[in-house]
Amino acid sequence: MTTALAEKPSFLRSKVGGLPRPFWALWSGTLVNRLGTMVLPFTGVYLTQARGLTVAAAGIVMAVFGAGSLISQLLAGVLTDRLGRKATLTGGMLATAVAMMALGYSTTLPAIIAAMFVLGVVIDAYRPASNALVADLVSPAERPRAYGLLFWAINLGYSVGMTAGGWLAEQGFLWLFWINAVTSVAFAVLVWRAVPETKPEGTQEGGGFGAVLRDRVMVGFTLVVLGNAVMYSQTITMLPVAMTKVVGVKEFGLAMALNGVLIVVVQPLVSGWLGRRDPAITLALGLAVMGVGFAMTSFVTDVVLLLISIAVWTGGEIVTAGIAGSVVAALAPAHLRGRYSGLFGLAWSASTVLAPLLGSALGVTGGALWFVLGGVGFVSAAGLLAMGPAIRRRSALSAL
Known part of the structure; x- marks a missing residue:
């Protein structure tokens, strides 16, 4: 047993x-x-209003950010x-903090593009590490929760940040960059001081992304x-474009607030119960409901119908929360949890590119x-049900 794994029980003593x-x-x-x-x-608002870029130029900058995010997870x-x-x-x-400040103080298009690419690479780099830490620290039974x-x-946090960010943007965009940078540093310091390193030590067989892809x-x-991810990414790509034409910008914003409210209120109440159900069946149900x-x-022809549709796909989102990460943790060998989480994260990064392309087509x-x-929701659910027996076998082995 490696040193890190041998110390694992001490992590669990104080809960x-x-x-x-x-x-x-x-x-x-x-x-x-x-x-x-x-x-x-x-x-987008910052690039066009504060830096005076055209919509086309802003689109190029955002595409560069997307390219960086595709590299990020792997x-x-x-x-x-x-x-x-x-x-x-x-x-x-x-x-991330450095890239944020560089972007905030960049004034030329080349500098903005460079800063946005770096930001795309680093801003979500924490996700594979965070997912692996949870898998290392938490018992299989508690991982969904x-x-x-x-x-x-x-x-x-995102809901509060969005609300505060809208007000702060009116005071000056640099406030957004400074606050984003400071909270990134705070996250880094907190983890460095309070979270142990859990990476297994020693040489492991069958490493690399080749093992993951096999x-x-x-x-x-x-x-x-x-x-x-392609379904959910529509909420920030094509759904606003479509629904603001039907109900208006203000009404759409208020309706979308229902998504955050339901997640904040309902999800903690049901996560423990959902975590005790079969992961493949539960996740398939959530995907079908989202579909x-x-x-x-x-x-949708009015706000009421929009609210109903949002409530339904949010219900599916709540059902799926936590389940996917626990499945990845069960499938991954301990020494490859970062790479498995990276492939998992790549699906979400790719969806930010595929979702608008699908909407445009x-x-x-x-x-x-x-x-x-x-x-897509029903096909994904069917695929998951077909993989259910294999996922259950691997989950049972990982729990031993």
Whole structure:
């Protein structure tokens, strides 16, 4: 047994609510960081209003950011396994703070593009490390609840950050960059001081991404996650474009607040119960419900119908929260948890590119896009049910 794994029981001796204290340090850092996540939601406004870029130029800058995010998860996955979970997370957060400040003070297009690319690479580099830390620290039975709590913290922090960011942007965009940078540093310091390194020591056999790609269950599960991510990414790409034409900008913003409210109120109440259910069946149910919710968008003609559709797909989102991360943790060998989490994260990064392309191809008027998304939800659910026996076998082995 490696040194890190031999020390694992000591991590679990001191628990709060059944979860080890280092997890709560990670949870607190995630919440603080998301409270300060103010730049990305207002990047388009910042580039066009504060820096005077054309819409076309701003689009190029955002595409460069997307290219960086595609690299991010795979690179961070490798670093998580090689350098360690804590080192990767803290390094990613400190690099995010530097990139934020560089972007905030950049005035020329080349400088802005360079800063945005680096920001795309580093801003979510913490995710594979965070996912691996939870898998290392938390027992298999408690992982769905732990990942669900992280999901809850991200949504709570993001909702507050969005609200505060809108007000601060009116005072001056530099406030957003400074707060985002400071909270990133706070996350790094908290993890460095309060979270132990859990990376297994010593040489391991069968390393590298080749081992991950040879795992057919993990590759299939990643495709399912991609379907989930493509559906959800429409909420920040094509859904606003389509629904603001139907109900107006202000009404759409108020309706979307329901998503955050339901997650903050309902998700903590049901995460423990959902975590005790079969993961494949539970996740498949959530994906199917999400598909129904997005398909319902085709019939939206007023705010009430919009609220109903949002409530339905948010219900599916709540069901899936925490389950996917626990499945990845069960599938991954301890020494490859960073790489497995990196492939998992790549599905979400890829969805930010695929979702708008799908919307552009099918159009936001009429029902084609939303019915296709409904189909994506059901196909993803069916695929997951087909993989259910394999996931259950691997989960049982990982729990031994």
